[in-house]
Amino acid sequence: MLVSTLREAPGDAAIISHKLMFRAGLIRKLSNGLFAYLPMGLRVKRKVEQIVREEMNAIGAQEFLLPVVVPGEVWKESGRWTTMGDGMLKVKNRLGQDLVVSPTAEEAITSVIRDELFSYKQLPIVAYQIQTKFRDEIRPRYGVMRGREFTMKDAYSFHGDDKSLDEVYANFARAYRNVFRRCGLTVIPVSADSGAFGGSGSEEFMIESEIGDNTLILCKKCGYAANDEKAGCASDIALDKDGNPQKPTTLPIEKVACAGVETIVQMEEFFKMPASQFIKVLIYRVENSEIDFSSAPGGKSFKKDGNVYPEVFVAVAIRGDLDVNEAKLAALLKASAAELADEENVIKYSGAPHGFVGPVGLTNVPLIVDFSVMEKTDDGFKINVHDTVTGGGVADFDNIHVEPGRDFVPFLTGDIRTVKAGDICPNCGEPFFTKKGNELGHIFKLGTKYAKALKAKFLDENGKEQTPTMGCYGIGIDRTVASIIEENNDENGIIWPMSVAPFSVAVVPIKGEQDSLALAEELYGDLQKRGIEVLLDDRNERPGVKFKDLDLMGIPLRVVISDKTLPDAEVRMRKTGEVEKIPLKEVADFVESTVRSQMESYK
């Protein structure tokens, strides 16, 4: 076996799992975000895959295997050929055919299933695969935690009705909890925004991580847990500078010259008012929105492609002390992405440069307003801020005494604020706290989006043609491996849970008077016969080097045979450092029962 431990991690390794996966010889880098698994790492990866496979089979999911490279056609049918963005690796082959190196497989599986599906009797169909995916990350980092190529278990379910989807969704929710428990991981299940994937009803399985991509909004009291891309909070009424609820004004809007006063902090100083009395207006560029803008200001000039607007610009108003959450904004606008517009478009659409954009008199652009400012109701608006200060709509001027509803009306209102630590839980009134997290798994109800687009159909009990509803369920395998290391390590290296350890035990003979190598080989053979995965460290190295390597590699049990230990062997637990002397004859029994009972504890 090629043992490739390193004293030093590569310079670009910023997190512990990345460092340890290199140092322990689990992976090597071919290029940014492209990794080779060495034998020690592959053993762990395969174990994680097998745990996932067992839990998938246990809920009746069936394993398929779709190609990594798929025809562009199915992506064109769903419309995601254009909406997936540059993260999807497209390639034309020598015959000019469009191909995609799959970033996900909703289209491919739906195109396979639609040809097999004809009757409600076949439903539900629950398909999964464990297969290579590729996403062209701009900045791949943290090793396999955010690589370009990775292995995913992706599953897709097809149903005749929502009840069936609910059942299977619940099965997956349970199976995912089993998977992560069996891998020795503590996950935080949170509700999530399902973003460009469409649909609603989703849960993300998060692992706490200082370098997490996600901010988790958590409530200590009631257990509320959500991704900040979806989290809501209790509405809070803005107070004026004296701490009283703001009051409507009857004063007309007044323009105030305030050149140089551009940021909220500058405005607070200049107007001597809290930011909660300002309305901040920002121009956003929105991609692939499915909202009908035809009746909105400026809407007539927006270009439509089918029922999608590839690019529109909107003005977004929010209370001055709050931030717009782009994911929530995109979800409200049924869009694939929303980002701040560049200065040219800010001026084009609002008439003012950034910092002086206001909500009043916007005629070229739809105005989207956060609930912190106002909420559309059945019979008008509930106004949540009054007598506000806003940008003046021209450079170097602000407006004061602006009344929402009186001075401007929105095209759309919604909850698009970024929820932060300290905001109030809508369930129980407790203030939220936050954690950074990485997503290991994601389950969500897709609805009929892909089935409709790809024309999957079946005949129901009454012989009527119906569209199946779908669910979609993913687990990142490599990321799970890295996360296990993040949660199970110490200053000496990895501490593998028995369930995923590359080997359960290492046998280490140490040269001396007695033939420890022969005894070690005998024990090695015995353990192999018992079905125990055992490593024999017969390298010609000093004991200290071997011990260091084995600690680094995280093998759960170490058995040393030497002049010092004989007639016993010394068994050491990697996790606790506990050492036991066991008579050599009994070692195999002891190791086997230890391994089996630890394995059992992860079932």
Add this chain to the structure above:
Amino acid sequence: MLVSTLREAPGDAAIISHKLMFRAGLIRKLSNGLFAYLPMGLRVKRKVEQIVREEMNAIGAQEFLLPVVVPGEVWKESGRWTTMGDGMLKVKNRLGQDLVVSPTAEEAITSVIRDELFSYKQLPIVAYQIQTKFRDEIRPRYGVMRGREFTMKDAYSFHGDDKSLDEVYANFARAYRNVFRRCGLTVIPVSADSGAFGGSGSEEFMIESEIGDNTLILCKKCGYAANDEKAGCASDIALDKDGNPQKPTTLPIEKVACAGVETIVQMEEFFKMPASQFIKVLIYRVENSEIDFSSAPGGKSFKKDGNVYPEVFVAVAIRGDLDVNEAKLAALLKASAAELADEENVIKYSGAPHGFVGPVGLTNVPLIVDFSVMEKTDDGFKINVHDTVTGGGVADFDNIHVEPGRDFVPFLTGDIRTVKAGDICPNCGEPFFTKKGNELGHIFKLGTKYAKALKAKFLDENGKEQTPTMGCYGIGIDRTVASIIEENNDENGIIWPMSVAPFSVAVVPIKGEQDSLALAEELYGDLQKRGIEVLLDDRNERPGVKFKDLDLMGIPLRVVISDKTLPDAEVRMRKTGEVEKIPLKEVADFVESTVRSQMESYK
């Protein structure tokens, strides 16, 4: 389980395995050459992979996993970035990086190993992976037999000396025989041309197939077996029209007007001579030759890139009744490919149109001559044809009385003829016969080509830096699955060998007075507990439909439980059609022992 049997195979299915893989619901097509494995097919594929894995592990090979998408840099280091041709799928990512969807992995594994290798003590290193590959076939066909994306077991070995390579190569030769035997396959191991892969010492594992890509040259008497891209044959001396050995002539060359006499058949009629007295000269376009042409006619004008000529043209002379083998020509010229030149280049380099090209007076192009005409010896040439007829070197004229050696000298001579059925075995003198074959596996000694190009090095016993020598070993997994079907089927469908069957046994309850479903479920549970892979066909279908499907799917054993069979069950062997009545209580024992003994027979 989604059972997706079809009455009809798709129209483009030309061979039995392609038809049956679709009809039995093993695969579905996403696009030309891109297939999805349905659960039934994936089970077989995984079994073949597992057999391969076990045989690899048994010879001490270690499993790695390289990414499917690899950086273009390593391909540039080896030079194959330009020489692999359009079959390699290249793609630029959003950052402009060159990427390759791996068609093979010599470069990638060598780039990983070179960073780990420092001492002879680590050698040999034998690495394998079972991973997705992509080759952009122009005409993918025959289902997974020639797909664009496919799974390969590819292995690479690194050695300190040739003796170690020989040993490991022999291990692979043995392991490959085991793999195919365990899969129920009859393979023909043949020596092979290793083409663009470089190196020598290689063996291909062929399966007989009417649609085979390869022509196998076989000798009944001594067992000689070779791919026609490499096969040699005993040299035969050409005879004149009277059946006597040809004699040298002292007559000078004479030009004969023969407009319209272009083909060999036309020449035989016109000159009243056998084709064996003609010399046929053809102009070839040769890619990426590593021969030094600097001293050859026209060689000065050839453009060189490093030590490679990306494109050169050569004239090739061969006896009139024989054909040039392009693979052998390419191998002789250390080139990646050789193909007939277009008419424009034929005239440019030879001065004559196709049909009138001759060997005399060629000054712009190197002349390569087959051993059937002459052989370079230490002290000149051995001339094998005399007083020949050749193209005249200008349109509408041939030359007669042309003497090789006297009238022209070659730049290079070699064995480049296509060996055919009836040619004589060089070992034993028996005439060859031929078969069409498909390659399932290939083992070859690479030498130091990749290690040198990628600068892999180690320190030998004396502390001296050395380049490791390499071996390379592949098995096409999907092609193996298809070949098993080609060899194991009848008019009713597939007949899986027990070792790779998706399920070992199907239990089929048939509705009647007695509760056959409950009894079948009990048996199903019992067999599962015994570790037997069992399918319960509880579909609401007529018995005839179920039997037809199970025959088509090729499940080795079928157990029927019905009013008619009870208190017995009826056990039927798919392969022989043999039926046995077994008391229900004993069926599980019977099935288990049958399955286990058949499994054992493939060990």
